Amino acid sequence: MKIRVAPRLAVLVAACALLPGCFQKTTPWDPIGGRYDSGNWFGARFALDLPPDWMMMNFVEDGLVATRDGFNLQSVKVRKIKFGEDLPHTKKKISKSMAPQELAEVLLDDLRSDGTANALKVLETRPLTISGQRGFRTTVAFKDGYGLRYKAVLCGVMAEGRAWQITYAAPARYYFERDLAAFDSALTSMRIW
Amino acid sequence: MRRRRPLRCRPSAWRLTVAAAALVASTGCIIIPIAETPRAERVPPVTAPGFELAPDEARLWREASELEARARKSGAVLDDRALERYLLGIARRLAPRGALEKLDVRVFVIESPALTAFTTPDGAIFVSMGLLSRLDNEAQLAMIFGHELTHAVNRHHLVEYRTLKEGADLTAGMPFGLGALGTKAAVTGYSRDLEREADAQGLTLLAAAGYDVREAPRPFEHLAAWVKDEGIEEPYAFASHPRLEERLESTRALVEARYGDRRPGDQGADRYAKAVREVILATARLDLAGGRFDAAEHGAEAYLALHPRSAEALTVLADAARQRGGADERALELYRKAAALDAGCAEAQRGLGLALARRGDRAGARGALRTYLKLAPAAVDRAWIEGELADLDGRKP
Numbered sequence: 355m356k357i358r359v360a361p362r363l364a365v366l367v368a369a370c371a372l373l374p375g376c377f378q379k380t381t382p383w384d385p386i387g388g389r390y391d392s393g394n395w396f397g398a399r400f401a402l403d404l405p406p407d408w409m410m411m412n413f414v415e416d417g418l419v420a421t422r423d424g425f426n427l428q429s430v431k432v433r434k435i436k437f438g439e440d441l442p443h444t445k446k447k448i449s450k451s452m453a454p455q456e457l458a459e460v461l462l463d464d465l466r467s468d469g470t471a472n473a474l475k476v477l478e479t480r481p482l483t484i485s486g487q488r489g490f491r492t493t494v495a496f497k498d499g500y501g502l503r504y505k506a507v508l509c510g511v512m513a514e515g516r517a518w519q520i521t522y523a524a525p526a527r528y529y530f531e532r533d534l535a536a537f538d539s540a541l542t543s544m545r546i547w
Numbered sequence: 548m549r550r551r552r553p554l555r556c557r558p559s560a561w562r563l564t565v566a567a568a569a570l571v572a573s574t575g576c577i578i579i580p581i582a583e584t585p586r587a588e589r590v591p592p593v594t595a596p597g598f599e600l601a602p603d604e605a606r607l608w609r610e611a612s613e614l615e616a617r618a619r620k621s622g623a624v625l626d627d628r629a630l631e632r633y634l635l636g637i638a639r640r641l642a643p644r645g646a647l648e649k650l651d652v653r654v655f656v657i658e659s660p661a662l663t664a665f666t667t668p669d670g671a672i673f674v675s676m677g678l679l680s681r682l683d684n685e686a687q688l689a690m691i692f693g694h695e696l697t698h699a700v701n702r703h704h705l706v707e708y709r710t711l712k713e714g715a716d717l718t719a720g721m722p723f724g725l726g727a728l729g730t731k732a733a734v735t736g737y738s739r740d741l742e743r744e745a746d747a748q749g750l751t752l753l754a755a756a757g758y759d760v761r762e763a764p765r766p767f768e769h770l771a772a773w774v775k776d777e778g779i780e781e782p783y784a785f786a787s788h789p790r791l792e793e794r795l796e797s798t799r800a801l802v803e804a805r806y807g808d809r810r811p812g813d814q815g816a817d818r819y820a821k822a823v824r825e826v827i828l829a830t831a832r833l834d835l836a837g838g839r840f841d842a843a844e845h846g847a848e849a850y851l852a853l854h855p856r857s858a859e860a861l862t863v864l865a866d867a868a869r870q871r872g873g874a875d876e877r878a879l880e881l882y883r884k885a886a887a888l889d890a891g892c893a894e895a896q897r898g899l900g901l902a903l904a905r906r907g908d909r910a911g912a913r914g915a916l917r918t919y920l921k922l923a924p925a926a927v928d929r930a931w932i933e934g935e936l937a938d939l940d941g942r943k944p
Contacts, residue, residue: 443837463835473623473658479928497620499623501620
């Protein structure tokens with residue numbers, strides 16, 4: 355029997371090339387549809403409610419990036435941070451034994467050391483319970499590289515062997531106030547397990 | 548026995564296989580051949596008779612003026628007009644004859660703990676807080692300004708622009724937008740020959756202005772130490788290529804060869820310390836936030852050398868000791884010292900209260916935290932402190 359190897363090999367290689375497309379989303383963002391649930395493919399799981407018209411960015415490996423009108427107009431970000439892991443801007447590290455106030459200090463200093471958040475000012479910082487754990491909520495104001503004024507709410511908590519950073523940022527004029535309630539509601543609904 | 552034929556694909560199948568393999572491979576890498584860019588011709592300096600802006604240079608100057616406006620608006624530039632005036636005085640003292648009529652020389656301080664300086668084509672010098680706080684005197688800063696002024700006077704931006712106008716934008720990390728083209732070279736560094744020229748002529752300007760030329764190599768030593776501490780692989784702006792060690796050696800050699808028998812000139816150490824004192828403390832705070840504890844302590848100690856009774860600087864030292872971990876006793880001692888020096892320093896009272904609470908000294912902690920809230924009734928962390936006080940009192944906040 356004559357075996358036709360070449361066409362089969364070609365089909366196999368082509369299949370290998372195309373296969374990853376079957377497992378991942380092809381659009382840059384998708385509607386959240388009211389509730390986001392991370393599932394537990396990569397460790398600790400989290401879920402939160404956002405209004406149905408919010409979109410989430412695909413291809414975010416370890417957390418969530420969501421917006422309604424575009425990332426420059428408002429964004430909600432959730433980031434899981436391993437203890438001892440390098441942070442993007444500060445050389446400080448988060449350790450397991452940190453109190454909420456110390457976690458707030460490190461995450462705020464990370465933002466403060468971000469060269470693109472100029473003239474950063476802390477407006478308020480206070481304790482907050484997130485998913486049943488003691489955490490914090492800090493409100494800041496800053497300017498971006500083009501002078502646009504932003505406000506952000508930076509929250510954090512230790513849960514499930516990780517530090518969690520939950521951030522809401524929007525231009526100070528109009529957008530921040532408009533979507534703050536949606537963020538606070540998402541924060542209240544947040545569950546980590 | 549019949550020999551087996553070697554496995555061969557039919558042409559169409561072979562092409563399909565190669566195409567599919569290429570598809571797989573292409574997701575991993577794209578190689579773009581880079582041709583060597585020919586150097587643009589040098590142009591006469593702005594001080595040359597009959598100087599006029601070239602059409603493409605006029606665009607760079609427009610971009611430079613937009614950069615200044617953007618920098619101010621972005622909040623990345625320190626709003627300290629007195630310091631700017633002092634720094635402008637140094638730049639004007641250094642400027643070669645005729646340059647001030649052609650360039651609009653001005654100086655801005657970038658609120659960044661990094662060590663950097665650059666100039667725009669029309670003569671605006673940007674210098675970082677980090678660099679100002681590391682230098683020891685005015686003569687060292689004059690070496691940097693002399694170097695930057697040489698770039699502007701000799702129109703290095705135009706040469707670099709014409710050479711590399713299609714180059715990649717490497718300036719995305721700056722705290723304000725730099726525009727797509729004009730000032731790129733200023734920040735990312737010029738070619739080796741232009742940097743060498745700026746070093747050599749910067750030294751000439753330093754000497755002509757009466758500064759102590761022996762201080763000229765020192766900025767390179769500070770930069771080399773910073774690059775090493777930060778583990779920076781590709782420094783930019785003033786710290787850019789040719790390699791810092793090479794620049795240090797060539798500057799030392801130039802000083803020796805040209806000015807070996809010259810009497811020491813003006814260092815301006817006292818004037819400089821007075822002018823940049825607050826920048827030193829502000830940079831120490833930025834270093835502390837960045838987790839660069841050694842730099843933060845060095846800055847706080849430098850400030851204390853100028854202002855020995857500063858409770859604020861002692862509080863920075865105490866915060867650094869606490870945040871390093873394992874030095875709670877030293878932190879507590881420094882907070883105590885700060886609070887004793889200045890009972891009105893709210894930050895010292897706060898630090899002292901929290902340190903005493905961690906140690907279990909409830910009465911001491913309560914006293915210091917209450918003093919803190921009294922000194923700073925609108926403190927942004929009032930809710931935390933009230934919670935801490937409630938814990939100390941054994942009640943719910």
